[in-house]
Amino acid sequence: MRTLAIQLSEREIQEEYNISTRTLQGWRTRKKGPPYRKVGGTLVRYDRVEFEAWLQSSPVFLTPPSQPSPAPTGRRARRQTARQSR
Numbered sequence: 289m290r291t292l293a294i295q296l297s298e299r300e301i302q303e304e305y306n307i308s309t310r311t312l313q314g315w316r317t318r319k320k321g322p323p324y325r326k327v328g329g330t331l332v333r334y335d336r337v338e339f340e341a342w343l344q345s346s347p348v349f350l351t352p353p354s355q356p357s358p359a360p361t362g363r364r365a366r367r368q369t370a371r372q373s374r
Contacts (some may be wrong), residue, residue: 295325295333305343 298309315321316332322342324334 294336295327296336296339297334298332301334301339305339 296304298312301307301312302309312321312332316324322334322339324332327333
């Protein structure tokens with residue numbers, strides 16, 4: 289018995305997986321990211337099983353969060369420091 293694949297829209301991906309639609313669009317433009325299909329030439333859909341498999345295999349989502357970024361340097365940092373000392 290064959291089951292029907294559940295197709296997710298960009299908005300559904302955003303709601304369920306907290307990945308913005310802009311991120312998905314950028315990945316498609318750069319040809320990196322989860323596999324997708326265009327329906328009717330314009331609608332983008334992601335197969336849930338393929339999407340979840342991609343998430344599991346993606347090193348971006350498997351790596352622990354990086355260290356906090358270092359304190360800013362340069363002109364902007366000096367301005368912020370000057371404002372805070374007033």
